[in-house]
Amino acid sequence: MSNILSETKDGIARIEIDRPDKKNALTAAMYQAMADAIHAAEADAKVRVLLIHGKPGLFTAGNDLQDFLDHPPRDDQRPVFQFLYAISQAQKPIIAAVAGAAVGIGTTMLLHCDLVYAAPNARLQLPFVNLGLVPEAASSLLLPSLIGYQRAAELLLLGEPFSAQKARDIGLVTEVVPEDQLFDTAMAQAKKLAGKPAASLRLTKRLMKQGQAAAVAQRIKLESGHFAERLDSPEAKEAFSAFLEKRKPDFSRFD
Numbered sequence: 001m002s003n004i005l006s007e008t009k010d011g012i013a014r015i016e017i018d019r020p021d022k023k024n025a026l027t028a029a030m031y032q033a034m035a036d037a038i039h040a041a042e043a044d045a046k047v048r049v050l051l052i053h054g055k056p057g058l059f060t061a062g063n064d065l066q067d068f069l070d071h072p073p074r075d076d077q078r079p080v081f082q083f084l085y086a087i088s089q090a091q092k093p094i095i096a097a098v099a100g101a102a103v104g105i106g107t108t109m110l111l112h113c114d115l116v117y118a119a120p121n122a123r124l125q126l127p128f129v130n131l132g133l134v135p136e137a138a139s140s141l142l143l144p145s146l147i148g149y150q151r152a153a154e155l156l157l158l159g160e161p162f163s164a165q166k167a168r169d170i171g172l173v174t175e176v177v178p179e180d181q182l183f184d185t186a187m188a189q190a191k192k193l194a195g196k197p198a199a200s201l202r203l204t205k206r207l208m209k210q211g212q213a214a215a216v217a218q219r220i221k222l223e224s225g226h227f228a229e230r231l232d233s234p235e236a237k238e239a240f241s242a243f244l245e246k247r248k249p250d251f252s253r254f255d
């Protein structure tokens with residue numbers, strides 16, 4: 001059971017995150033399944049567009065913190081980084097439908113999607129510093145260039161939740177749509193793209209991304225080294241244990 005459901009129909013590869021009892025937190029196995037699904041969609045000529053979504057009222061609570069303790073990703077060959085390389089290098093358009101929690105990678109993966117639809121209840125957050133970690137998914141590069149340094153610093157240093165509307169205002173979300181229309185809107189846009197000339201879509205995406213493609217791959221690798229190092233830090237261990245023990249972390253013991 002990977003908790004990732006994938007299905008291809010009418011030219012659309014749908015990837016559904018399906019682990020609601022743990023708020024769709026992502027384990028290594030789930031990252032691997034998503035990376036595999038993206039690679040399969042890229043290789044399948046019948047697939048024109050990818051659609052990533054979660055459950056009603058829930059996108060993903062980000063990395064599974066227990067899984068981080070049990071299987072820390074020590075290098076960029078690990079499933080989480082394979083997923084990040086796959087989503088950031090995909091040639092076909094990717095649409096995301098986001099409702100509820102979109103924490104950590106639940107927010108950073110949106111930087112690599114082409115169209116992002118979010119429900120008003122979406123709650124995005126980049127809590128890496130609060131967890132003793134560093135940003136991933138090249139967000140340390142892409143976010144400042146998307147929204148300016150100070151606004152990126154607010155999101156990445158304070159790590160507080162922000163709304164779908166704010167995400168729309170800063171350009172991380174394409175449109176905010178009522179939750180009961182979220183999936184249908186994302187699917188309708190996917191169908192529109194699926195009917196367009198596929199080679200033109202791929203080339204247009206490549207042209208828009210070409211200027212930053214090498215820098216993005218390099219940044220994912222650079223971040224992965226710091227990330228692996230920070231996972232072993234006492235601050236990260238304290239933050240993860242505190243979350244799992246349902247208490248506030250205490251960082252006062254660490255320099």
Ligand code: COA
Nearest residue numbers: 021022023025061062063064065066101103104105127128
């Ligand atoms: N890793 C592991 N388990 C997680 C998780 C995560 N990232 N997010 C949620 N869960 C688990 C909880 O431990 C809880 O499990 P339990 O029922 O066995 O106790 C269950 O999912 C429900 O979570 P809960 O915190 O009770 O739900 P909530 O609605 O009160 O809050 C969130 C939802 C997403 C705001 C909150 O769960 C959260 O902050 N999660 C951590 C997010 C995070 O830091 N992700 C890492 C980013 S790098």
